[in-house]
Amino acid sequence: MKLASTLFLVIALVLAVFVSGCAEDTADQEEEQADNITELTFGYQPSTHQIAYLTAREKGWWLEDLEPYGIVSINDNVFPTGAPEMQAMLAGEIDVAYVGAAPVIAALANGLDAKIVAAVQIQGSDLVLRTDLPYESPEDLRGLTIATFPAGTIQDTLLRNWLKENGIDPDTDVEIKGMGPGDAMTAISAGQVDAVFLPHPSPTMIESEGTGRSVVSSGEMLQDHACCVVAVSGDLIRNHPDIVQQIVATHVRATEYNSENLGEAAQIFADDQDWDVELVNKSIADWDGSWVADPNLIVNSTVDYAQVQYELGYISTPLTQDDIFDLSFYDALDQ
């Protein structure tokens, strides 16, 4: 009996050592695999704001530039607005997001492990009012129904803040309806809302149909306000800073290329989204936005958004610049 017990103990011990050895090996292998990522997933939205991503993809720059770092495939997902895009990032489904700065704030406040590493563009949204409605000042909006992106997005944050600054209570004096771009455009075309506040190219599309006209550009609401940004997961930043550095460099290259080749940028967007290229060209000519990559330009307005979202009760704690940005990658490009 004693012999049997001793034998059992020895076997159990040997098995334990063996299993722990295997576990250690597996852990090592996993760590090694984590070190060598081969795929990157991007998120973006169907807006002329984010053509830089499409241009770099169309020209093969993402893969070409990131191949030396072991990346063999680039995947992407299109999202109607920033909220679901950030939800996907929170769930670890995307590594790099072309997205509005405001949804990043809402997600960061709810535990997103990511940082904004570059700007994508400033301004570039319009308040479009139905053609038959008069507009001279924000007072004319009192009592109207305005469709915009849902709570926690750039457009929602900016519109509510601007209305408040002009003495209009966004909760009682107007009716703000949160919708995706397709629903909002349908709603104004069908006369179901009085105005929409959307990023380009949607305002140009509505104007071309003759149902509405742009009355306020977002730059008039807040000059040089932050809009879209490049947000990168914390995992990439900590474990693969070289890849993030290259993502920022490629983004800068695409941004500069677009600014110098407006027609080609419009064509790339039109091809990706099945839009009429003439409309896209018109949108790029009409909008008040600019494609910029330097995140230093948008730091203040983004931190302001965080404050506004905190005051609106969207987030429970105000965020600081360090919570939101990692400027080191862009700043390193100059050296």
Next chain:
Amino acid sequence: MVKKHIQVLKEKSVEIISIFSAIVLWQIIAVYFVGNKLYLPSFTDVAGALVEIMSRDSSLAIMGLKLQLPMLVVDFLFSMMHFSIGLVSALIIGIPIGMIMGWFRTIDRMVDPIVEIIRPIPPLAWIPFAIIWIGLNPFAAGFLIFIGAVFPIMINTFTGFKSVSRVYVEAAKVLGCNTNLELIRYVALPSALPSIAAGIRIAMGVGWMCLVAAEMFGVSRNGLGYQMWHFYDLHRMEFVLVYMLILGFLGLFIDRLLRYYIDGKLLKWRKGVVI
């Protein structure tokens, strides 16, 4: 009195232990295994969110009056309004069409192909036309619920009418029921009632599921489905789960209420037939 309560607790002990165990398991998994509110908020997170929701007020404008009520009450009222519009419309349209299709073969042959083409289209796909045709108002939300609810009612009514025994019809004719209206009123409708009731129960379930989709495209700023989307946009998953659970419990309550009414009152005469 206390003894009675203890007796009830004893009788329900299995159910109570089951629910309590599920809550404990949920809490342990959420805290110790998942450890991330986004993936699975714990029971205490959800309870905290419920307390916060209960403490918030919302205004309800009704007939020129602006009432300040708990947010949950206002959301419930809005959702019930959307649901009622959809379900009542489905009953008003679904039952007569199903009856006519089931009774008159030519009309069935005319209507059936159209119904069968429209029936598989998911309610969500109707959102663009709901906006264009009806607008951003409670009736648009009701329309989506109607789309989800009308076909189960129609098909079950049709099946009920198709299954009316020929013997009953012949007997009714012998007894003096000669017109279609009389035969439908005194023979077919009572005979098809169990099938119609089953259709209404299915329709209520489907309609309730459509509520979340119906409140997602800007029809109102209140409603259980709307709030669920709102908190999803803000990534507050514990709040999303609160609203999911509320929708689940209310769905269950509505179903039980309907069963009580239909089985206990409307189909009381069937007692002993199947139960």
